[in-house]
Amino acid sequence: MSRLPIIEPAHAQAPAADLLAAVQKALGVTPNMTKVMANNPAVLKGYLEFSGALAGGRLPAAVREGIALTVAQENACDYCLSAHTHIATTLAGLSPEQAAAARRAESADAGTRAALRLAAALVRTRGDLDDTDLKAAQEAGLGDAEVAEVIANVALNVFTNYFNKAAAVDIDWPEVSHLS
Known part of the structure; x- marks a missing residue:
């Protein structure tokens, strides 16, 4: 409740x-x-x-939803996992398998994988990235604008994760639980 x-x-x-x-x-x-x-x-x-x-940024909806899934998994936010799994698979064009992979910061697409791994690193380090994390994202083709946008998407999703967990918002999506 x-x-x-x-x-x-x-x-x-x-x-x-x-x-x-x-x-x-x-x-x-x-x-x-x-x-x-x-x-x-x-x-x-x-x-x-x-x-x-x-x-309205550079990252396509599928990548933004992948970031949301990565961040929600890292933060164990079942509300956001539920919402973004539904949105990713019904609106953003991800298959259920791609959505599941995004939760693990994985993707068959190298650029998407780099964005998801950068997002996971940002959450795990609370923004204190190691130079190798940033360099890996850049070597995979993420430019400065995309890196900045990944950081912003992580911040947005950390906010919603914390909000939903702290307020214990009732899940109103098909329920998805975080992986232990």
């Missing part, structure tokens, strides 16, 4: 109501995570704006 109230869109006050309506319009659903974030509209707005900005 969620530790913070789930704000149903029908009962939300402005500006949270407007933000939740935008989520519903964009996704066709209003996930529990956003309903819990609506306890503080600034939190929800910040999440939506950061997520929206990164959606």
